[in-house]
Amino acid sequence: MSTTMFDGPAVASTPRLKPGRRVMPKVARDQTRGRLFLAICAFTMVYGVLAGRLVYLGLTETDDVVHYGRAASEIATTRPDIVDRNGEILATDINTASLYAEPRRIIDPDEAAELINSVLPDLKPSELRRKLSGDAGFVWLKREISPAVQAAIHRLGIPGIGFLTEKRRFYPGGPAAAHVVGLVNVDNQGIAGIERAVDQRGLSDLHGAGFAMGRSDLEPVELSLDLRVQHVLRDELASAMERYHAVAATGVIVNAKTGEVLALASLPDFDPNNPVDANKPDRLNRMTAGTYELGSVFKSFTFAMAFDSGRVKMDDTFDARAPIRVGRFTISDFHGKHRVLSVPEIFLYSSNIATAKMALAVGLDNQRGYLERFGLLSKLQTDLPEVATPQLPKKWSDVAAMTVSFGHGIAITPMQAAMADVALVNGGILLPPTFFRRTEKEAMALGTRIISPETSDKMRYLFNLNIADPRGSGSRAGVPGYRVGGKTGTAEKVENGRYVNNKRLNSFLAAFPMDDPNYVVLVTLDEPKPEREGIGATAGLNAAPTVGAIVRRSAALLGVKPEAPQPGGALLVSY
Structure with a gap:
């Protein structure tokens, strides 16, 4: 058998495809690109809206945002313990509940006020109704309530009424060293004595900058006082x-x-x-x-x-x-x-x-x-x-x-x-x-x-x-x-x-x-x-x-030793 050879230019023919591969038609490719472009535009618009909303909230200080922001800051403020020279606690933080309302979620302000007054009769009814009838997103009703009061209000089941855990200052010695240790206000800020001095030494600046808030590892403030x-x-x-x-x-x-x-x-x-x-x-x-x-x-x-x-x-x-x-x-x-x-x-x-x-x-x-x-x-x-x-x-x-x-x-x-x-x-x-x-x-x-x-x-x-x-x-x-x-x-x-x-x-x-x-x-x-x-x-x-x-x-508590008693005489050191 003989083979014939041809010289000259190649002859055009249909290309051969490898087995298992298909070529997408041009129309289909154009449609896919369009869908991808629309999806990208949609996601861009969604994220743009979200970003714009965040910028708006960041630049716009509405009353509710400011108020709630302050409230969150106030309840997060933690103070260091104050101790005497022997480590005895003179002042410390304890957790306590505070009652708040979200007026926008209150269905019936009059009924809500009446129910709350049944547990907290010291709140003025007219003032309470005014707070609950407003359009604010957050209002304090009463700070630092007892666990029994918290449980009683919780059982009322009023929508839009809630509790936040705050830090309350507690002084185990009561009035023992009141004028030295001082005291704080309802927001746990020092207003007298060493409590105020601690804030003046930089604690309030830390809180304002967002540091030392909600921390339990603050170093105790050690005083020279001897509680005994x-x-x-x-x-x-x-x-x-x-x-x-x-x-x-x-x-x-x-x-x-x-x-x-x-x-x-x-x-x-x-x-x-x-x-x-x-x-x-x-x-x-x-x-x-x-x-x-x-x-x-x-x-x-x-x-x-x-x-x-x-x-x-x-x-x-x-x-x-x-x-x-x-x-x-x-x-x-x-x-x-x-x-x-x-x-x-x-x-x-x-x-x-x-x-x-x-x-x-x-x-x-x-x-x-x-x-x-x-x-x-x-x-x-x-x-x-x-x-x-x-x-x-x-x-x-x-x-x-x-x-x-x-x-x-x-x-x-x-x-x-x-x-x-x-x-x-x-x-x-x-x-x-x-x-x-x-x-x-x-x-x-x-x-x-x-x-x-x-x-x-x-x-x-x-x-x-x-x-x-x-x-x-x-x-x-x-x-x-x-x-x-x-x-x-x-x-x-x-x-x-x-x-x-x-x-x-x-x-x-x-x-x-x-x-x-x-x-x-x-x-x-x-x-x-x-x-x-x-x-x-x-x-x-x-x-x-x-x-x-x-x-x-x-004298004995301070480590001052008495002189030796005279012969035949009794020595009274303390009583």
């Missing part, structure tokens, strides 16, 4: 108010080496869990937010500046035989000795006449300079927001210098007096007070020397003498086993620009143990009455024994 000592202080102040029928009392215990506040109380106080009385004028934190003429407590500072300036020595004497008359003013002694007094006797007998002459020896400019150095002429810087500014003489004349020397004509906060006394007994270093933990090294880095160590030694000697010597005005503050020292202050109160003879502010400023003071204690009683008929109502008779009781009960 706080209870002792408050309890003794309450007992003193009852015993001496005083209208108010305040006290503080400060670490003399660090400036830490271990306890602070001001009575009457309030319960931050139910702060209905918190804004009453008599619930003021008198220790930092009230200013008072503290009377002879101020003599401590006059003696310190007299020694430190070199104008007065311990063995000097001053004539206290006759009152001092300057114009229409007369300076006299409460229990005058009517003789020349040595410097220690001036302190023991609390002579106004001799103290005024010491102030004149120091000089007006020096006196004012020392008081500024002691931090008594300017507003105290502290962690608490509630701090008052001192009230000073309008003109620093000879009369002003003499009256200021024994605590009249100048009104300061008791806390200022306590911190200045810290410097008088700790070697001469003025420390800023703190309600947070601080080491002695950190404190000394912040401190300022205001008097010499030698002057501090002399002041400790006089403080101790005033209690150890039976003639001293503070002898009733003595505590067996502890060397306590201090100074009394009995000041007539000012009403309508005049001193009132039968209304007094009694104070006792003390420190212990006097060989190397660790703690300063100040107690002030407002308008105390005689404990019994026939005796007076001076600071030595009420404020001094109150300090003694506080030291007796708190």
Whole structure:
């Protein structure tokens, strides 16, 4: 068999297809492309509408959006625990339910209002109907309701009524440390005390920025307070108010080496869990937010500046035989000795006449300079927001210098007096007070020397003498086993620009143990009455024994060891 070969151009023929493959006609391909294009356009339009709606909502702040957004922010706000130096909880968050409504979903506002009022009769019916009849998307009806109320309203089954879980602040100690810890408002925002200070330190900024919201891992805020000592202080102040029928009392215990506040109380106080009385004028934190003429407590500072300036020595004497008359003013002694007094006797007998002459020896400019150095002429810087500014003489004349020397004509906060006394007994270093933990090294880095160590030694000697010597005005503050020292202050109160003879502010400023003071204690009683008929109502008779009781009960808690008892004698440490 032969094969014929052809030369020349290829001959066109129908192409051969591989088995299993089909070629789509052109018309079909065009239809498929059209359907794909329509689908893409449809999806683009849908997503465009959604994106546009989101942009609209983002740029348009309707009342409902803003209101609900705020509500969500408010209920999410979480606060850190506040604890004392031993880890005892002073303030913490607990979950609580709050009642809200969505008026747009309320079918019958009148019926809904009537049903809700049957469980919550304290809500005004007219106000409740107004809220339920509106066109809002969200309204609060009542914040922080009890579980029983929540269950009762839930059983009503009203459409458009719901509950949100909020954070509520709880204070396990109630009023124990109310003026220090402070309180929050219904939105869990700090409005007083350390609670407000925590917000000012940045917590509110974190919440506003969206951080620390709904978190349970916030670090606790550790205070310098010792809750055990706080209870002792408050309890003794309450007992003193009852015993001496005083209208108010305040006290503080400060670490003399660090400036830490271990306890602070001001009575009457309030319960931050139910702060209905918190804004009453008599619930003021008198220790930092009230200013008072503290009377002879101020003599401590006059003696310190007299020694430190070199104008007065311990063995000097001053004539206290006759009152001092300057114009229409007369300076006299409460229990005058009517003789020349040595410097220690001036302190023991609390002579106004001799103290005024010491102030004149120091000089007006020096006196004012020392008081500024002691931090008594300017507003105290502290962690608490509630701090008052001192009230000073309008003109620093000879009369002003003499009256200021024994605590009249100048009104300061008791806390200022306590911190200045810290410097008088700790070697001469003025420390800023703190309600947070601080080491002695950190404190000394912040401190300022205001008097010499030698002057501090002399002041400790006089403080101790005033209690150890039976003639001293503070002898009733003595505590067996502890060397306590201090100074009394009995000041007539000012009403309508005049001193009132039968209304007094009694104070006792003390420190212990006097060989190397660790703690300063100040107690002030407002308008105390005689404990019994026939005796007076001076600071030595009420404020001094109150300090003694506080030291007796708190010294062991503070780690201050008592001295060995004398042979044959019993030693009472605490009760």
